[in-house]
Amino acid sequence: MIDVEKILIERGAILKGHFLLTSGLHSDTYFEKFRILEDPRLTERLISTVIDKLREFSPDVVVGPTIGGVAVAFEVARQLGVKAYYAERGESGGRVLRRGFKLKPEDRVLVVDDVLTTGKSLLETFEAIKPFGAKIVGAFVFVDRSENFNAGVPLVSLLRVKVKNYKPEECPLCRAGVPLVKPGSSKGTNL
Numbered sequence: 415m416i417d418v419e420k421i422l423i424e425r426g427a428i429l430k431g432h433f434l435l436t437s438g439l440h441s442d443t444y445f446e447k448f449r450i451l452e453d454p455r456l457t458e459r460l461i462s463t464v465i466d467k468l469r470e471f472s473p474d475v476v477v478g479p480t481i482g483g484v485a486v487a488f489e490v491a492r493q494l495g496v497k498a499y500y501a502e503r504g505e506s507g508g509r510v511l512r513r514g515f516k517l518k519p520e521d522r523v524l525v526v527d528d529v530l531t532t533g534k535s536l537l538e539t540f541e542a543i544k545p546f547g548a549k550i551v552g553a554f555v556f557v558d559r560s561e562n563f564n565a566g567v568p569l570v571s572l573l574r575v576k577v578k579n580y581k582p583e584e585c586p587l588c589r590a591g592v593p594l595v596k597p598g599s600s601k602g603t604n605l
């Protein structure tokens with residue numbers, strides 16, 4: 415059995431401090447998923463530990479939201495021998511399948527992502543799939559840091575962690591004057 419948390423710490427994928435999350439919440443912990451996804455061999459190895467569980471969903475297509483979800487979807491689909499589609503930001507918010515990606519109503523879809531916090535990216539990806547009438551059979555995330563998110567479908571994760579998320583107006587780290595860090599903001603857009 416591989417120790418996912420230990421690997422994430424060793425790779426610098428778990429950071430401690432005062433962070434502004436994409437969701438708008440503040441947190442004492444941030445997951446820099448690209449410390450894992452930047453290493454395709456490691457990504458392959460981590461996903462291989464749950465691939466039998468994911469195979470039980472018998473998906474025809476794996477769909478992941480940009481940008482981390484693309485790497486996860488690609489590798490999960492590669493190991494399952496099925497197709498990978500990507501859900502991108504829509505022009506009027508939400509997410510859409512572009513690039514000629516088409517689902518059939520009989521398709522079984524596995525939705526994947528890197529880190530689950532509020533569930534927004536997963537739900538937006540579900541919405542992008544709905545117009546095609548395909549069945550969402552399950553979801554997979556690397557790290558589930560959500561509090562009580564119910565995906566409405568079976569959810570598999572590599573690591574489930576309890577971390578503290580705060581609304582900005584209730585954040586004790588703000589009150590203590592700890593500088594707020596927006597991870598990745600200096601290195602490009604946060605998709």
Ligand SMILES: [Zn+2]
Nearest residue numbers: 440585587588
């Ligand atoms: Zn704060």
